[in-house]
Amino acid sequence: MGRVWGALEPAVVSGPQGSTAFLWDAHIPLSLHRKVTLLVLGLDNAGKTSIIMDLDRGEGVEVLPMAQPAQTRLRVERFEVTLLDLPGAPRSRSAWRSHYSAAHGLLFVLDSSDLARMEEARRVLSRVLSHPDVSGKPLLLLANKQDTASALLPCELIERLSLERLVNENRSPCRIEPCAAKRGPTAGPPRTTLQGLRWLLRTIPAAPAPQPAAASPPGPGPRAARGRREEEEEGEGEEERPGAAKPSRGAGGIRRRG
Numbered sequence: 001m002g003r004v005w006g007a008l009e010p011a012v013v014s015g016p017q018g019s020t021a022f023l024w025d026a027h028i029p030l031s032l033h034r035k036v037t038l039l040v041l042g043l044d045n046a047g048k049t050s051i052i053m054d055l056d057r058g059e060g061v062e063v064l065p066m067a068q069p070a071q072t073r074l075r076v077e078r079f080e081v082t083l084l085d086l087p088g089a090p091r092s093r094s095a096w097r098s099h100y101s102a103a104h105g106l107l108f109v110l111d112s113s114d115l116a117r118m119e120e121a122r123r124v125l126s127r128v129l130s131h132p133d134v135s136g137k138p139l140l141l142l143a144n145k146q147d148t149a150s151a152l153l154p155c156e157l158i159e160r161l162s163l164e165r166l167v168n169e170n171r172s173p174c175r176i177e178p179c180a181a182k183r184g185p186t187a188g189p190p191r192t193t194l195q196g197l198r199w200l201l202r203t204i205p206a207a208p209a210p211q212p213a214a215a216s217p218p219g220p221g222p223r224a225a226r227g228r229r230e231e232e233e234e235g236e237g238e239e240e241r242p243g244a245a246k247p248s249r250g251a252g253g254i255r256r257r258g
């Protein structure tokens with residue numbers, strides 16, 4: 001089965017309300033019905049579970065029998081997608097990393113209206129992206145709760161989260177889409193959410209395959225020196241990991257419409 005690999009170069013994808021895509025949009029796998037695992041991450045109350053429930057009703061999305069609790073299985077185009085809904089409360093975040101190695105890509109959900117927790121969201125996202133098992137994997141950032149009056153637009157969130165620096169440092173292809181999961185019982189997902197999901201699936205490299213989940217926790221280093229209590233309080237904080245930070249190539253950057 002052949003594969004098409006594009007050159008690593010910045011890409012721009014435009015969308016409504018300033019949605020933006022950028023950085024190393026490169027790989028287009030041609031394999032059929034490929035099984036992929038996507039982690040759905042974000043702070044508690046961001047709307048992760050709501051978005052997954054919305055996706056269930058998406059046009060062109062077929063719901064497959066569930067494998068395990070907190071998993072949703074969908075068929076989207078040529079992909080058999082397992083979405084892992086991981087709780088976002090601080091004490092739950094330390095469990096996220098046990099899923100990183102098995103993940104092909106990430107959906108990170110933001111409550112765009114929760115300005116008070118934006119810095120916390122930035123720290124958590126930074127921590128996730130710099131993990132060695134995550135760096136380089138594609139990221140779809142869903143700027144949720146756009147129906148609320150105080151919601152920041154994607155272009156504002158890019159600044160607040162220092163997103164350009166984060167994705168450059170970690171070489172993660174990234175796209176941000178505005179969305180509102182809470183739209184009434186019969187509504188499906190916003191078009192932007194589905195567009196983002198399709199982009200994420202297309203962007204997952206065909207190889208190498210993710211490694212099976214590690215049986216043991218990460219090796220010694222600053223993280224290991226921290227107590228469990230501190231870990232639970234801070235969740236996925238901003239601490240650097242050995243070997244995680246990569247120098248920016250200076251290429252790419254965020255391009256916005258208009």
Ligand SMILES: Nc1nc2c(ncn2[C@@H]2O[C@H](COP(=O)(O)OP(=O)(O)OP(=O)(O)O)[C@@H](O)[C@H]2O)c(=O)[nH]1
Binds near residue numbers: 046144146180
């Ligand atoms: N206004 C508005 N409310 C939303 C939206 N999406 C989710 N909510 C609400 O936000 C709250 C949290 O949503 P959840 O989907 O449970 O959040 P979560 O990210 O899964 O939270 P945890 O499981 O605790 O990590 C619920 O009351 C939802 O109804 C949205 O787009 N707009």
Ligand SMILES: [Mg+2]
Binds near residue numbers: 049050
């Ligand atoms: Mg939830």
